[in-house]
Amino acid sequence: MSASSQTFRLAPKAGLGGEIDRDKPLRFTFNGKSYQGYAGDTLASALLANGVDVVNRSFKYSRPRGVVAAGAEEPNAIVQLGASEAAQVPNVRATQQALYEGLSARGTNGWPDAQRDMMSLVGKFGGPFMPVGFYYKTFKAPASLWMTYEKYIRKAAGLGRAPGESDPDIYDHMNRHCEVLVVGAGPAGLMAALTAAAGGVRVILCDEQETFGGSLRDRDETIDGLPAPEWARQTIERLAAMANVTLLPRTTANGYHDHNFVTLHERRTEHLGDTAPMVDGRRRSRSRLHRVRARHVVLASGAHERPLVYAGNDVPGNLLAGAVSSYIRRYAVMPGRRLVLSVTNDHAYRAALDWQAAGGEVVAIADARANPDGELVERARAAGIRVIAGSAVIEATSDRKGHRVNGARVAAIDIEGFRLSGEAEVLACDTIASSGGYSPVAHLAAHTGIRPVWRDDILGFVPGQAVDPVKGFSVVGGAAGVYALPALLEGAAVKVTQALAADGIHVDASEPPAVESIREGEAIGLYHVPHDKPTMRAPKQFVDLQNDVTAAAIELATIEGFESIEHVKRYTAMGFGTDQGKLGNINGMAIAARCLGQTIPETGTTVFRPNYTPVNFGAIVGRHCKELFEPERYTAMHQWHVAHGAKFEDVGQWKRPWYYPQRVNGKLESMHEAVARECLAVREKVGVLDASTLGKIDIQGPDAREFLGRIYTNGWEKLAVGKARYGLMCKDDGMVMDDGVTTCLGDNHFLMTTTTGGAAAILEWLEIWHQTEWPELEVYFTSVTDHWATMTLTGPEARNLLAELTDVDLDRDSFKFMEWREGVVAGVPARIYRISFTGELSFEINVQANYAMQVWESLFAHGNKYGLTPYGTETMHVLRAEKGFIIVGQDTDGSMTPEDLGMHWCVGYKKPYSWIGKRALTRSDTRREDRKQLVGLKPLEADVVLEEGAQIVFDPKQAIPMRMVGHVTSSYYSPTLERGFALAVVKGGHKRLGERVYLPMADGKTHAAEIVSPIFYDPQGSRQNV
Amino acid sequence: MFHIYCPYCAEYREEEEFHPRGQAHIARPADPEATSDDAWGDYLFFRDNPRGVHHELWVHAVGCRKFFNITRDTRSYAILETYRMGERPTVTANGPEAVPSATATLTGALA
Amino acid sequence: MSKVVQFDPHPAQAAATQSPLHHVAAKPAVGETGVTLTERAFLDHLIVRGEPGVLAGAVEAVLGLELPTQPQRLARNETGSLQWLSPDEWLLIVAGGEGFRLQRELREALGEAHFSIVDVGGGQTLLELSGKHAVEVLMKSTVYDVDPRHFPVGKGVTSVFAKATAVIRRVDESRWELVVRRSFADYCLRWLLDAGEEYGIAHQPTQPAVASHRQTVTDTETVS
Structure with a gap:
């Protein structure tokens, strides 16, 4: 491909194509064909330069479509980007995509491609006559077929596709804070940023386009004696040199959230290639989401030109008037040869003047106003352009395939009467540009609930009053409906000065720049152009x-x-x-x-929601993906667990060893085998568990004991120094929320343990009661979860093993069950708690975490002869369930009282203070006899392990739907009992011991089980007391 | 995404540092055993849902860990004031005199 | 006098120690170094709680530091650093092995007053971040405004750090400190190395390599 393929590229000429670099030709492909453009082009300008008319097929009717606009408002030129599968990006606006070497794009719709679309032959569904509500009406019945319909509709619709391979790029987030965020770097935005920057405050200026300047890029008025584009360039340079200003080009403000939180989507490398190039061997993000908290948001998002609605207005060759100027001036691209312009205002005359100046033929300007008389109108007339007053293009005619405009039907119109007032004249042309006025871009404002309000004087909706009076928010320039350059520049400066003044920041108001002003005539309101046929029968508008x-x-x-x-x-x-x-x-x-x-x-108007333009998922996710998706919390012994082949279980964010499969006869144990081995080791010899993840809260203060009495269900007034006690915590609704052992370290000093998952929530729970209800209690809470490493040594040999390593007297009579001692273990100062979650003789060894591995490895160095076995959470679960010890959150679900759990022994009914949860235990609902209560279940067949969550019924013969009376909460195979067993909740279960229940399963089988005590092993508790 | 002035840290902080804890000024009945089932149920479960000015209990969870109150307009999400535990709001739906008497005492936690 | 048990966690003889990040090998930056990350391990960290009026005198007497009562303030001298965490909570970081002695002296000075001092040194570690791009790395990681105009030297805050939390402190013009919990340290380190890649991040070896053992020989007595 040579430059000669760019048949619509204008020859070099001063003032044209200032944004392209003809010395840097770039190759690209579109729909598989190779083309050439220049550095500085957008994909859209390069396609137009190459005379590519059809860039896409329409969504519903599969009609050929071409480029309409030059910015974010482009509705047609939406492409799928990426040469390789992994680099696929859907929904890219060709008007916002900078060209780069090797760019490869396809139209989003159309099969096999937009030029030769097969779908249009069948008209997708229902032929070419698909009325509104077609899908609703056609596919609404029978409902059962919707899934079938939907599959084909989705296939036909096509809104681009996600890549089928993993994205090689990375994305990230950046948190920013500033006093003034200016959205949009057109004339008003530049002026606003300049003013704010002079106040010395932090300013962020962003613009969604490759280049700052907005409409100044397409104007030839002079500002301070400089042509507008040059003034813009110099202003941007000044801003760039200021340390308090951050400039973000290629950055779309996509969402405006509460309290001036704005998300900006910066496309950092999208203009450089399919994937982000490495810099010095280092990756950088392809796009970045800036999370900006701004004291003031200045909306300078400008206005979108409104096209007129006329028949055939979608055929390629129909453009916005302003887009015509943009392509000619920025990229030296003529979007056609012969232009008909249909307008309602003076501003749009620039398109015709630019077209003619670039050497194109302006066939006519159809102006809907009866007597257009502004300065630009005079200029057009003086240039010999035919101006047809009181008329509009009523229809675009096209070639047979509808691939390009070939004529415009122009007629006199009666706007009030919505009818033609004269015969239509057909003007041969290949391009129709229209302008029905300008719509302020009020999208962002609407995100926070600011409703747009209509203004007759500018024929558009502008953002209304902010609903939050505290918010620093102003709208300037085109977004506020101010279009004339002098008023717009001055207005922006004044508004920003006032906004900062409200914060006590003084800005020296410099003279607003001197701007050449152009006298414009009044615009007229025209949206839908009448046709000679009624709307319903006219060609599609x-x-x-x-x-x-x-x-x-x-x-x-x-x-x-x-x-x-x-x-x-x-x-x-x-x-x-x-x-x-x-x-x-x-x-x-x-x-x-x-x-x-x-x-x-x-x-009225509809409102808009974030995002303003599509944001790729990568930018939303940032670096919170793959190995950084979620924090993984490690204990001090984690690397040992990894080295010893542990399988891990996620408990909250913790990685806990689940079980340690061993290689037996060259084969790795299954989980069942490993757990059976670990269970028997604990019951018969000794095992060790890393219990460091349990929540630990240090409680100090003279009222610590009183506080515990109020927060726990059971009594604490008599717990002596050196002793520990199991405690149950309820919410004030009487339902169990957490449990754990709390130790009395000193009269005013306790160590509370919580469940692993509940640690943070329980600390907050203690604080809320202390801070809001009982601030008079003298007590402080401090989390020490991470400080201590905890090793649970448990099993009949636990004492013998520990005795080899410690100076603490472990004798059963001097160190009793539910006591703690301080001493040295393996040379490290330790606290040892004699508590048990397995039912066996147990010692919990706690040391400062940095020293944990010395102790842990010493245990194993001495433990071999005792058969020391590391065990994981699965074994812990089996062992505790054999003992009927609950796990809060597994055997409870926020609807279980201590009494439901059969834990009356843990309820201090006579405590003087009405502790949290007590009152609720006498409510009628909590007194019901048929509440679900915790029981044990013994499957009649010993090898059956019931499914956790399985529903329980009393009568398996009843008709479906059966009356469900409870469910299984924990269920395991016990290698000690050599049978399956379960914990379950059953209505009125405590009085049903010995009764039989049934568990009908999804596969048709029904298991029978006997209700038994939840304590399956050593009900006297003698083994932990040895 | 709220921007919340923590009355203890004395500066605006991002919402991610805070947890909302529901309606403010719900005091736990002083004598639960003497409280009727209905009144106890109200304390546990029933909350206002006004359109307009609302007082909420929040905690600066990732920060100073202090609980405090927010007066917020549920229509605009504007935070009208934040104030410490034990203090009275100065902005209410019907002026300061309409503040429930419970605000004179310390505020309560959620069930 | 509150009946509170003090516990010296450090062994009398040198013992094998592992910092929370002992398992991650140090690595130089790819290309030019823009950010440097160093774990400063085995310091003693204490949480001191109480009313300012109760604590100030004892703190000044024992530590030679004025208790910072202004929010987000960080005081520092040769003994260590003391940071405001909340109106009744401070973080004291001192040399490894010093914590037990200082806690005992504080307890003695505070006498019968209501306060709490808790050793949390095993539960957190300190990461130092320096270099010209340190601020950008922090901007990627925390929602708090770390712009030097808003975050002068001598300030410290607790805030969100990636999906975890951290205490963030500015030590001098070019150095920042992050205090992170032990269990989250690996995640935070991996996050920082990732966030710093584009600026060229160097991960220095942990300092010191091992903990110093008990500074003052004491028995593990119960202070009453």
């Missing part, structure tokens, strides 16, 4: 090009009874999807208003 919504569809919706604009929107899909109504919304509302016989403000 598109309102929303991206969603294929026509004027007829909106009219039909109103006829079918949709009166609220929100309902019309949902029925027709107008403004849906990635488009968010950028071009079509106002026209659609105007049409609905006319059909309903209302004004536009009476009809």
